[in-house]
Amino acid sequence: MCGIAGYIGARSAQEVVLDGLRRLEYRGYDSAGLVLHKNGKLHLEKYAGRLSVLEGHIHKNGLGAAHLGVGHTRWATHGAPTDKNAHPHMGCGGKFAVVHNGIIENYAKLRGELRSRGHEFYSETDTEVIPHLLEEAYEGDLGAAVAKVAKRLQGAYAIAVVAEDDPHTLVAYRQYSPLIIGLGEGENFLASDIPALLPYTRRTVVLEDGDLAILTTEGVRFFNDGEQVEKKILHVTWDEVAAEKGGFSHFMLKEIHEQPRALRDTISPRIIAGRTNLATEIGLTKEVASSIRRVVVVACGTAYHAGLVGKNLIEQMARLSVEVDIASEFRYREPVLDPEDLVIIISQSGETADTLAALREAKRQKCRVVAITNVVGSSVARESEHVLYTMAGPEIAVASTKAYTTQLAAVTLIAIELGLARGTLSSAKAEQLLSDLLQIPALVEEVLLQSDYIRDVALCLAQSESVFFIGRGLDYSVALEGALKLKEISYIHAEAYAAGELKHGTLALITPNTPVVCLFTQTHLQEKMVSNVEVVRARGAKTFVLSNCHPQVTASLHDMEIRLPAIDPLLAPIVAVVPMQLIAFFAAVARGADVDKPRNLAKSVTVE
Numbered sequence: 001m002c003g004i005a006g007y008i009g010a011r012s013a014q015e016v017v018l019d020g021l022r023r024l025e026y027r028g029y030d031s032a033g034l035v036l037h038k039n040g041k042l043h044l045e046k047y048a049g050r051l052s053v054l055e056g057h058i059h060k061n062g063l064g065a066a067h068l069g070v071g072h073t074r075w076a077t078h079g080a081p082t083d084k085n086a087h088p089h090m091g092c093g094g095k096f097a098v099v100h101n102g103i104i105e106n107y108a109k110l111r112g113e114l115r116s117r118g119h120e121f122y123s124e125t126d127t128e129v130i131p132h133l134l135e136e137a138y139e140g141d142l143g144a145a146v147a148k149v150a151k152r153l154q155g156a157y158a159i160a161v162v163a164e165d166d167p168h169t170l171v172a173y174r175q176y177s178p179l180i181i182g183l184g185e186g187e188n189f190l191a192s193d194i195p196a197l198l199p200y201t202r203r204t205v206v207l208e209d210g211d212l213a214i215l216t217t218e219g220v221r222f223f224n225d226g227e228q229v230e231k232k233i234l235h236v237t238w239d240e241v242a243a244e245k246g247g248f249s250h251f252m253l254k255e256i257h258e259q260p261r262a263l264r265d266t267i268s269p270r271i272i273a274g275r276t277n278l279a280t281e282i283g284l285t286k287e288v289a290s291s292i293r294r295v296v297v298v299a300c301g302t303a304y305h306a307g308l309v310g311k312n313l314i315e316q317m318a319r320l321s322v323e324v325d326i327a328s329e330f331r332y333r334e335p336v337l338d339p340e341d342l343v344i345i346i347s348q349s350g351e352t353a354d355t356l357a358a359l360r361e362a363k364r365q366k367c368r369v370v371a372i373t374n375v376v377g378s379s380v381a382r383e384s385e386h387v388l389y390t391m392a393g394p395e396i397a398v399a400s401t402k403a404y405t406t407q408l409a410a411v412t413l414i415a416i417e418l419g420l421a422r423g424t425l426s427s428a429k430a431e432q433l434l435s436d437l438l439q440i441p442a443l444v445e446e447v448l449l450q451s452d453y454i455r456d457v458a459l460c461l462a463q464s465e466s467v468f469f470i471g472r473g474l475d476y477s478v479a480l481e482g483a484l485k486l487k488e489i490s491y492i493h494a495e496a497y498a499a500g501e502l503k504h505g506t507l508a509l510i511t512p513n514t515p516v517v518c519l520f521t522q523t524h525l526q527e528k529m530v531s532n533v534e535v536v537r538a539r540g541a542k543t544f545v546l547s548n549c550h551p552q553v554t555a556s557l558h559d560m561e562i563r564l565p566a567i568d569p570l571l572a573p574i575v576a577v578v579p580m581q582l583i584a585f586f587a588a589v590a591r592g593a594d595v596d597k598p599r600n601l602a603k604s605v606t607v608e
């Protein structure tokens with residue numbers, strides 16, 4: 001969840017590293033720093049606060065030309081966000097500089113050992129054990145020293161290291177946390193995520209666990225467990241604009257508006273001549289589908305909400321029992337799994353530590369695993385037997401939007417494939433759903449055209465203390481996502497509730513003018529929903545309805561209503577969530593919140 005950028009070559013290392021950190025600031029931004037190898041010395045600048053604080057100091061101090069450097073934007077895990085705790089860390093003699101993403105789980109033990117050998121610590125971080133260990137391991141070969149130190153470390157870590165007495169080498173090591181090498185001509189780059197590399201190169205190598213990379217201006221050598229290894233070069237197709245804001249005010253708004261394209265890219269390649277073809281892509285052959293006894297979906301946050309929708313769809317279409325688990329709970333409850341379970345892991349980043357741990361537990365218990373992720377080469381992708389990629393492109397805003405809707409498309413395709421293979425979904429119904437699915441991008445476009453009115457709804461909610469989201473069936477699962485969006489970017493307290501459950505206690509919180517967002521897309525439940533909404537209105541609630549039911553059904557039930565395009569109720573979540581994403585966005589902007597980088601949050605939670 002931190003950003004790492006490194007460079008060696010003829011350009012200004014300061015400019016390349018700072019530019020990279022800017023593009024990675026979404027990964028963590030409570031402090032930032034860099035080190036440059038200049039005139040035979042390591043020059044360090046690091047400060048608490050946003051990257052702009054570091055940039056201000058650097059431009060004031062005028063660091064001059066350097067051609068080797070590493071930088072870091074931090075999301076604090078051990079030690080508060082302070083100048084001292086910012087990365088890089090240099091140990092006692094300042095001969096090594098290390099930046100790190102992840103957690104060194106055995107750092108306390110190592111710190112004690114090092115202290116007993118006279119090392120003095122300067123920060124509260126787990127990271128700082130690394131440069132001190134390097135001081136002991138280094139015998140003139142930086143790569144060998146890093147490999148030796150890595151063997152002492154336990155936990156998740158992506159690190160980049162420079163040594164004062166070696167101005168020609170930049171060393172990187174990866175264990176669980178992401179690290180990508182960018183290959184240039186006479187220059188090479190490293191970063192914790194692709195956007196930082198895009199202005200300079202599209203030729204990338206995704207480091208795998210245990211990989212050590214030695215970058216010089218002549219090239220990059222890769223090692224694993226002491227052996228030199230060849231690595232596959234991935235050509236990045238994302239263009240630079242795709243990773244920038246593309247003219248929108250915020251990454252989040254850009255990504256909300258990218259959903260039609262992202263959905264099209266995710267859905268269309270998987271529907272050929274009116275049929276899905278997942279049997280080949282994720283091994284869901286008829287035989288496999290028939291052997292599955294249960295489905296277990298594991299994820300966090302928004303991805304977990306996509307799993308809840310998946311549960312509903314798979315149970316309805318494939319008549320399979322589905323369990324959905326929050327990954328941080330799953331991994332510690334000693335789950336009882338069976339080799340006949342299909343475990344679906346959902347993770348946009350593919351690096352969420354809890355979700356990754358759940359994946360490893362599923363594999364340990366010999367389950368068939370399918371991952372739904374948005375990042376090629378991510379840990380989840382590389383450790384899963386089968387991967388169904390969402391083609392959402394880079395999702396930079398911390399709040400997940402296009403990744404969520406494309407995850408919904410993915411779970412819908414899986415549900416249809418399972419239903420067809422198990423004979424519980426008729427070909428006619430499957431064809432109708434697939435045909436409707438192909439229309440979804442256009443329906444999302446239609447909703448986006450209502451942005452001005454949706455902003456008016458948002459402005460009615462923007463100063464609320466608390467907002468309720470209610471729905472039944474699939475609408476309840478989507479309401480959970482709507483509530484999370486509002487909470488995480490506008491900081492308004494919000495709660496999603498199964499509409500039929502309100503009367504069992506929470507109704508006590510509904511008082512005059514309490515705002516309640518009501519979802520009406522599940523036709524078979526609309527009568528029940530009508531009475532639930534009447535109950536809250538009888539207590540003076542202000543109701544904001546999202547509906548694709550007949551207008552007469554909700555005519556007397558709303559203070560404001562957002563009309564949704566008609567679609568099969570099973571596919572409605574993909575469309576119904578879009579107004580709630582926009583409501584959250586406009587409310588957050590109205591409140592002056594930092595929409596793309598909400599407080600306390602980071603884009604990829606690669607630690608527990």
Ligand code: AGP
Pocket residue numbers: 300301302303346347348349350351352355398399400401488601603604605
């Ligand atoms: C999404 O809006 C949240 N920022 C967060 O809940 C996120 O969905 C969660 O951390 C899971 O991330 P992942 O999909 O990358 O695993």
